[in-house]
Amino acid sequence: MLNISILTIGDEICIGQIVNTNAAWIAAQCTSLGAKVIKHTSIGDEKNVIINEINDLMRISDFVLVTGGLGPTHDDITKPVLCEFFDDVLVENKDTLDHVEQFFVSRKRAFTERNRMQALLPSKCKPLRNDCGTAPGMLFEYEDKVLISMPGVPTEMKFLMNTWVLDLIKNEIIKRKFSITKFKTLNTTSIPESFLADLIGNPEEFLDGGSLAFLPSASGVKLRIGVESDSFESAEMEINRIKDIIYSKAGKYIYQEDDLPLAYAVGELLKSKGLTLSVAESCSAGLLGSEICSVAGSSSYFLGGIICYSNESKKRELNVSPATLESYGAVSSETAFELAKNARERFDTDFALSITGIAGPDGGTDDKPVGTVWFGLADRTETITEKYWFAADRNANRERAVNYALAMLLKKIK
């Protein structure tokens, strides 16, 4: 297999100021080509630390993909460090200089001496044109290894990966006749990890060299099958064999394949049946609508919704009766019921979901502790409500509540 390491350079990752979404994205792309991502490392902006790490990763990997430290300011040290590692010097690269100048001209911004420095590149690297920014990617070949350095800005990194790097990796796998790994994820819902494991039994009895992983997530446990093979075709066949066995043991808990959000499964079902959806959101404050519309093409089934954060807006926008709010409170089956029913009527949709709860940190009572959430689901004939208690923090609560509501709808449509 083609072994790939991902190195992220930058104090901001090391100290936890930002989450390393780049590494996950890069890893997922490389994995989909059949390459094996063996390691992610994040280190700070220190010359010797970076050089040691590059050394270690070059030893164990065929490709080392580096992001970060290529900006125009003094704390961006990746270029001089790569010069030292590859025993190289910086020279002005004509094509890159033209590109950077053009980049500023087209944006009607002044081209400064600092920007000109972006065109200084190690002489031994092959520059990879970056249409989304001023710092090009840099490819170094070293014995039979490849190191590619990219900017840390996600849009720029993604452009370079999509335009240059993924093709290089694909070709290398073919050229060197490497075996590949293929994965398949089956998403389950409404069953705890240990019960699912008991249902499936000892995986060694049917895996035959493949792998099976259990991944708890906000929407349920994911089962990931992995198979190594000479070709995608034979891997696919082996995955299907294992998949059939798992379906025969736990099929009724599997609602979707592949790493797609619950909103995608819901969207596909609504689209295929020509049904429409609206929402009424209190504590989730728009997160449910936003999650539904994270799926491209959602405008064909999602018509809109009401964010009724205040009690006043629950009454005015969705006709929740003052008596309901007074007798049962905003976080109650009765309020969730009226919210869903009235949103559905208002938007004239086939379904409406409502969420009303206590996200925290304040507002909890003995009776309704922080994390108590009521859900409503209306269709053209009835409205049902459910309660769930989420123990975690404010923003985790909101995210899990959104997943709960989507799972409720999924069950209903199915």
Next chain:
Amino acid sequence: MLNISILTIGDEICIGQIVNTNAAWIAAQCTSLGAKVIKHTSIGDEKNVIINEINDLMRISDFVLVTGGLGPTHDDITKPVLCEFFDDVLVENKDTLDHVEQFFVSRKRAFTERNRMQALLPSKCKPLRNDCGTAPGMLFEYEDKVLISMPGVPTEMKFLMNTWVLDLIKNEIIKRKFSITKFKTLNTTSIPESFLADLIGNPEEFLDGGSLAFLPSASGVKLRIGVESDSFESAEMEINRIKDIIYSKAGKYIYQEDDLPLAYAVGELLKSKGLTLSVAESCSAGLLGSEICSVAGSSSYFLGGIICYSNESKKRELNVSPATLESYGAVSSETAFELAKNARERFDTDFALSITGIAGPDGGTDDKPVGTVWFGLADRTETITEKYWFAADRNANRERAVNYALAMLLKKIK
């Protein structure tokens, strides 16, 4: 300084199936105590790879914090691996067994043989009670180093960190009289990185041993000052000295300190002035409301909003005139204007923000390419609109649009 490494075990991180949010959270907590996080590593579920990595990290770190691989299924191999590394054996731990049994009883779930295995722990470890799950944390002391193993489920990891680990780190820093590092972030908006760097000039002239980093983000460039010192008090003084110099050079672009979202700065201003806000969202579909309400206490200034995803709902819910939609389209200054103005009137708030744009991937035209977004901002006397073109993908567009709208409001209130 106390050096900390973070090791994440699990194929799901390595192959990019999930983003490593744990490492960032752990790093941020440790950094806030003054410790130095020197490295994050993520590796797969392979025994020898894990043992080698633990070996490397123990060599360079005072604390190694490990997450993952402690679940109840066959692919969770951290416990046997730790046994091998520390030359230890698994024994049943009475306190842990009681805790696991109690955990299942209180949730009215059957206690199975598989769950009982969670109480098997390496004999040399000190168990750290986990109130949020069944796998306890495990603390190993080895020469003058400490390794702590925690589950990968974020709520369980956070419970263990908050209840046990952070205090241990704090005490170790005091006991061993380590120096500490303190950071301060200044958030700028509306100025590109290279121009900000030119304004600030050569940081070496005023840093005096401290550090200054430039971090581009969706809401603008962040400036991070770092200072190493014997005490938090002297570090604070030194940070204030550097901060004053930066304010004197670029103060007018700084809208907020510390790593808080734009929604927090907006919320604080609204709260302090007793002002209220509502929203009208088309392409962002609730993300703006959701972002505003990610801040605890937002119910005192955010009253609600309309998700008007369909043209029909723009007309019905917010009285956008059919003539406007027909002549100018849903993505236009005129529609953004009516959405903001009418939402403000409807919710009777001091401000209303509207967002209407083409998130993509479809729906773009030559005239209005994907990424075109119109914003409206209404107060009690006027309504203004602005257009921005975001080049990136669907979900990046929506996130950046939300930040743009919040920055627009921030400028207005100030």
